[in-house]
Amino acid sequence: MFFEIAMRRQVVLVPHELGNHLHTRRAVFRRLLLDLDTLSCSEDHGYYVAVTTIENLSEGVIRSGSGSVVYWIDFKCIVYMPVAKEIVEAQVSKVTGMGFFADCGPLDEIMVASREMNGFEFRPAEVATFNRWKDLSGNEIGVNAVVRLQIIGFKYIPGERRFRAVGTLNGNFLGHLPDFGKKEPSI
Known part of the structure; x- marks a missing residue:
């Protein structure tokens, strides 16, 4: 059965992915989609089908030593979870x-x-x-x-x-x- 759920994930960008505001936002969204595609499925949510809306994107926090930037992103996602008797x-x-x-x-x-x-x-x-x-x-x-x-x-x-x-x-x-x-x- 298909559900829409709210999720919060941490996205990490390495320095070469950073740029102006628009470029960085695109890189965050691209990294989110790649992470979900790699994860593909979880026991709690089922199969990740599609990201529907982006609710909130935090300000980036720079990690000392590596130069990478951490963002928290709140979004809604459609998932497919099998249900007994379905x-x-x-x-x-x-x-x-x-x-x-x-x-x-x-x-x-x-x-x-x-x-x-x-x-x-x-x-x-x-x-x-x-x-x-x-x-x-x-x-x-x-x-x-x-x-x-x-x-x-x-x-x-x-x-x-x-x-x-x-x-x-x-x-x-x-x-x-x-x-x-x-x-x-x-x-």
Whole structure:
């Protein structure tokens, strides 16, 4: 789920990034965006998607000895935090005999195990990218298929700075979504 949160971060500029007032402000904002891009995700906030507004920029404080300047910046940021029992639409990235993996925005690893797909049967292929899960009504879940699933749990992986989630297709209105972009041949 997407949220807008208020944040406060310390930004450090080295002497060669400093210049006139406008140049320095741009350098502070550029450094903030680079820091958030490098951080990409935190356990408390989720995935950092975009900085929306800059609320306040403090006066710079010079660090003795290094010549670098420290700024405190207050800003608002849109984040994506997975939520248990949330229903999402995701694109299937990998299909195995144990289930499939799907991607939903920055959440790039949602595992749906075979026990969470009532009514589906695995159809292996000679090439792994053509593996499919098929149900009695003819719906197939393969690589690049779009599914509606419910997140039943997630975990933050600190070393990788990302979340992993587990989902289910068991529930009302969950499962394979038809491809509305394809036109059916007329008879």
